[in-house]
Amino acid sequence: MNTRIARRRTLGAGLAALVLTGGLVACGGGEGGSGGAGSGTYTMWDPYPQFDDTSAWVKLLKDCGTKAGVTVKRTGYDTSDLTNKAMLAAQQGNAPDVLIIDNPVVSSLAEAGVLTTTEDVKIDTSAIDTNLLGAGQMDGKTYGVPIGANTLALYYNKDVLKKAGVDIASVKDWPSLNAALAKVKGAGKKGITFSAVGTEEGSFQFLPWFWGSGAALTKMDSPQAVAAVSLWTDWLKKGYAPNSVINNTQTTSWQEFATGDYAFAENGTWQLANAKKAGFDYGIIPIPGVNGGTAPAPTGGEFVTVPVQKQTGRYATSLKLMECLTSTDNLFATDNTLSYVAPTAAVQAKQVAANPDLKVWVDAVKAAKGRTGDNLGTKYPKISEQMWTAVQAALSGKASPQDALTKAQTAAANAQ
Structure with a gap:
């Protein structure tokens, strides 16, 4: 996972505090507000500071502005800085015309009154996969559209599995995955590595197993949730996974897999380039659900949104910019650059x-x-913090899976 995405995973519970202390009422007219609607300069903020004015990304933004008949003034910020600056700009009445923001942040900005809805802007969302759109929905309204998505799956080392006598086609559910890990250990190799670090990154990696068990974030102490935590704790007890997972980020977890000693690694699309450089044959399978099928994994990626403006006539041009950025041709190039899967079937x-x-x-x-789906919105960061705390407690042996999750459910309920 690259540094930009790693930072994006660690927003954590601070979002909720930011919203609660902000008391925001967005009423401004962007930095480009001096120009009339449909003319002048339109501001765009994004979380891609690694792209400079010579990059294909910035050239696309400027080209979209030209096609809309305006000049685009673009600024790239680090993800955490972007969230804070967007909140402050809304307070001061100079929000950007178009804001590209990490999808878990959308509900926080929407609840704070910073963002318009897709109905306000009148953008067509019919071609976008509904599950991806869900990350930007709250109380029946949609705030922006996804520019792309990434998620998690299982990378596997073909040579390690072959020597252990494991047919990857047999790995379809939790029991068959456990059987494969037992064979790998018996063959003298290492089983699986992942990230269980005590941050949002750890929650991000645990969610496929949590959701794949049938558990819901509103009931973290359910039998299904206990089964998910027990799966991970059993892996450590049996030596299928290393104790290092407790502190592993997705980057250090990948580095373990890249040694060639592990059969499996849970990681994301952003590691494809590194996988090709690993020096061994690899494959990828979806993370299996407890009884088979593909477990729901959390979506990463950004949304293109339009902050509230005092001059509502500006929305028509902001719509043109959004449509340009999310057109089939532009999404294909952009999502390949960002290692994202596109949000529409045509581009996929x-x-x-x-x-x-x-x-x-x-x-x-x-x-x-989406992590904030099921109308969790700004409740998610509080739930996530308690979830990663429970997983850490169970993996370290400080509490049983049941006790850790019971405490987590109580703490999350009291925090809302």
């Missing part, structure tokens, strides 16, 4: 045609769900 088909390795990722994204 183009991606798979160009790179068949993406097929498993498209399937995983289609089964994925």
